Amino acid sequence: MNHSEMEFYWGVASGSSRRALSEAGGSGVTEHSEGRTVDRDEYPAPEYAMVSYATKMNEPFEGPEWMVDCGGYSVLSGHGEYETTCHEYVEWVAERDEQIAWWALRDWPYVEDLIDGSKTTVRDFQRQTVRDHIRCLEAAAELGVDARPMAVLQGRDVRDYLWHVDYLREHGLLTDRVMIGSLVRGPGTTAEVRSTITQIREALPAGTELHGLGVKKQLLSDEHVVNALDSADSAAWNSSLASQAMAAGSTGNARFTWDRVMDAYASYRDDLRERFDAAAASDAHVTVT
Structure with a gap:
């Protein structure tokens, strides 16, 4: 899913979402176990998809261009520390x-429960992010990884993020594409997130691509955000169906099955296309000097 500026990576975390996206763009009619027939030709194949190393269902499948996230937020939120080494992670990538x-x-994302009220600071996590970036790059060089690495910016507010840009630059770690993490949990309102993203864009060297991690659809209605980002991802594209299925006991049209997830994918895709086309037609472009 893209316009001339934006690439959207579909987060894949469940068996139903994997089946839905792998079926999309196929040929022929598939019959669901409950009798519904699904014409796969009616669903465009996803151009881009993302998996998290931290999830169980993390194997890329044939078709999309794949991006991998290390899953830092979910791991640190659940365990307070990583359970695997940088080298083990890079071995999986290799x-x-x-x-x-x-x-x-x-990376070491901003996790409120781990930082607020403790002696650990945002700066500590930013420095640990740089340390682990270096370890990952050393392992990638050792293992001969060809996939392209992405540095990850972390922070709680725009000042933190801009400090991290400079810190990564000092260590020679500003990769060709840089990710912005903690957008859902950090800056706050849409206006604050927009300001954060656009200021980061201005601070990065010309030609550096910018990726938004876990960007809410609401943000993708903002022309300034869409035109400041080169790519974004979200695993929340089927969250409405998941909530409906839970409330309805996964019955009727609210079943969280791969065929209904395909419908959710098609609906979300159409919505994104409208938002991206509106952004492409606007004058809300970021100037990078």
Whole structure:
């Protein structure tokens, strides 16, 4: 899903979402177990998709261009620390190198419960992010990984993010594409997130691509955000169906099955196309000097 500026990566985390996206763009009619027939030709194939190293269903499948996230937020939120080493993570990437286009260097995202009220600071996590970036790049060089690495910016507000840009620059870690993490949990309102993204864009060297991690659809209605980002991802594209299925006991049209997830995918895709086309037609472009 893209216009001339934006690439959207569909987050894949469940068996139903995997089946839905792998079926989309196929040929022929498939019959669902409950009798519904699905014409796969009616669903465009996803151009881009993302998996998280931290999830169980993290194997890329044939078709989309794949991006890999290290899954830092979910791991640190659940365990407070990583359970695997940087080298183990990069070994996993290396084993799937031919399938992966981009992979996130391991980061330490802003996790409120781990930082607020403790002696740990945002700066501590930013420095640990740089440390682990270096470890990942060293492992990638050792293992001969061809997939392209992405540095990850972390922070709680725009000042944190801009400090991290400079810190990454000092260590020679500003990769060709840079990710912005913690957007859902950090800056706050749409206006604050917009300001954060556009200021980061201005601070990065010309030609650096910018990726938004876990960007809400609401933000993708903002022309300034869409035109400041080169790519974004979200695993929340089927969250409405998941909520409906839970409330309805997964019955009727609210079943969280792969065929209904395909419908959710098609609906979300159409909505994104409208938003991206509106952004492309606007004058809300960021100037980078």
